[in-house]
Amino acid sequence: MKANVSDGAQALAALLARAADGDALAFHDFYARTSAKLFGIIVRILPDSGEAEDVLQEVYVTVWRKAAEFDALRASPITWAATIARNRAIDRLRARASRPAAPVDEADDVADEAPDAEALVMAGQDAAMVADALAALEPYQAAAIRACYFEGLTYEALAAREGVPVGTLKSWVRRGLIKMRERLGGAA
Amino acid sequence: MSTPDDMTPDELLAMDYALGALGRAERKAAEVRLRSDPAFRALVEGWQATLAPLDDDVAAVAPPPAVWAAIAAEITPPPRVAAPPVVAEPARGWWHNLALWRGLAVGGPVAAALAVVAISTPTGEIAPQANVPAAAPVGDRLVATLAGADGKPLIAAAYDPASGAVAFAPVAAPDGEAGKVPELWVIEGKNPPRSLGVIDISRGQTHSIPRERLQGLKAGAVLAISIEPMGGSPTGAPTGPVVATGALTAA
Numbered sequence: 001m002k003a004n005v006s007d008g009a010q011a012l013a014a015l016l017a018r019a020a021d022g023d024a025l026a027f028h029d030f031y032a033r034t035s036a037k038l039f040g041i042i043v044r045i046l047p048d049s050g051e052a053e054d055v056l057q058e059v060y061v062t063v064w065r066k067a068a069e070f071d072a073l074r075a076s077p078i079t080w081a082a083t084i085a086r087n088r089a090i091d092r093l094r095a096r097a098s099r100p101a102a103p104v105d106e107a108d109d110v111a112d113e114a115p116d117a118e119a120l121v122m123a124g125q126d127a128a129m130v131a132d133a134l135a136a137l138e139p140y141q142a143a144a145i146r147a148c149y150f151e152g153l154t155y156e157a158l159a160a161r162e163g164v165p166v167g168t169l170k171s172w173v174r175r176g177l178i179k180m181r182e183r184l185g186g187a188a
Numbered sequence: 189m190s191t192p193d194d195m196t197p198d199e200l201l202a203m204d205y206a207l208g209a210l211g212r213a214e215r216k217a218a219e220v221r222l223r224s225d226p227a228f229r230a231l232v233e234g235w236q237a238t239l240a241p242l243d244d245d246v247a248a249v250a251p252p253p254a255v256w257a258a259i260a261a262e263i264t265p266p267p268r269v270a271a272p273p274v275v276a277e278p279a280r281g282w283w284h285n286l287a288l289w290r291g292l293a294v295g296g297p298v299a300a301a302l303a304v305v306a307i308s309t310p311t312g313e314i315a316p317q318a319n320v321p322a323a324a325p326v327g328d329r330l331v332a333t334l335a336g337a338d339g340k341p342l343i344a345a346a347y348d349p350a351s352g353a354v355a356f357a358p359v360a361a362p363d364g365e366a367g368k369v370p371e372l373w374v375i376e377g378k379n380p381p382r383s384l385g386v387i388d389i390s391r392g393q394t395h396s397i398p399r400e401r402l403q404g405l406k407a408g409a410v411l412a413i414s415i416e417p418m419g420g421s422p423t424g425a426p427t428g429p430v431v432a433t434g435a436l437t438a439a
């Protein structure tokens with residue numbers, strides 16, 4: 001997996017290092033640069049904005065406390081922080097007894113959603129390559145991967161929503177992910 | 189081409205976990221493995237890195253400013269009490285004690301997150317960071333000390349309800365940003381920040397804040413200072429960096 005060594009990543013890593021030393025101003029800068037992205041990820045999983053705000057707060061308090069553990073050799077700062085955000089949002093979602101099943105046409109919206117031009121420019125090659133790899137899959141596979149990843153749905157929940165057996169859905173997703181990774185040149 | 193059948197159970201679990209598709213119990217189990225099994229963790233991190241560019245497809249959503257205020261209040265070390273309880277000069281009120289203010293002020297830019305807010309009683313005793321009753325009765329003096337992340341107070345503010353004036357302790361100018369001024373906000377619950385106006389924190393200035401803006405100020409509300417264009421935020425909400433925040437507590 002190639003390391004992200006863009007200037008943006010370096011600047012964020014430097015801010016995290018200062019935050020690890022207790023520099024709250026640097027941490028505010030890190031927050032200012034990353035919070036809209038992380039909040040977007042969380043809101044997608046937890047559309048209730050009050051709940052999403054609680055999780056965002058929790059995420060940055062965690063980032064502040066764990067800033068010293070961040071290892072630039074293992075992940076880019078934004079991937080590291082976004083992973084914490086996704087995990088906290090999913091944990092919150094799972095902690096609920098159940099969630100009303102969203103209608104299937106929402107899943108279509110998910111599949112159809114294209115990143116805006118600015119996001120593509122910002123994201124650079126990686127995002128374009130992953131988008132290509134996803135586009136090369138069967139549409140139902142790409143849609144299922146997106147629904148799991150973006151909405152935090154379990155295989156079971158998504159299978160119920162789509163009206164297919166869990167085993168079938170799992171197979172779609174897993175085969176799709178493996179194909180995607182092979183196309184990206186990673187080990188499968 | 190590989191298929192799921194070619195993968196080990198760990199490889200499948202790492203993939204499912206990174207995708208976020210596991211149920212609660214399976215996630216917990218995977219997280220235990222993550223902490224104890226570096227090989228498994230490497231598998232998960234590989235998938236996380238593979239999937240991470242997908243995050244760029246998610247529309248960014250700016251969180252409301254209250255979230256940062258809450259974070260700042262939480263990450264600041266337990267505020268040190270600015271000074272030992274001061275025997276006030278009852279005639280003038282302890283908040284006139286400039287020696288105390290100067291003791292609070294430190295060199296360096298106004299830079300950090302937050303603070304102590306104490307509320308003085310009419311008798312002039314300082315009740316630092318005490319347990320918080322429901323609300324500060326109208327008429328109490330309110331005192332805020334906004335400190336750096338290292339716990340050193342940077343800014344002190346005192347509100348005298350009798351005159352409607354707010355005094356700020358001498359502190360360094362905010363980073364010398366030309367054309368920028370600090371603006372004071374109060375954030376009550378999940379409501380958007382409400383402006384208390386542009387302030388001058390550089391020279392111990394006294395300001396009048398319209399009484400109606402201060403009405404209903406309660407313990408638990410968060411004070412925040414953001415850096416805004418001259419004349420204050422053009423939008424009615426903080427537009428610049430929030431450099432200091434602090435929750436109000438009542439004595």
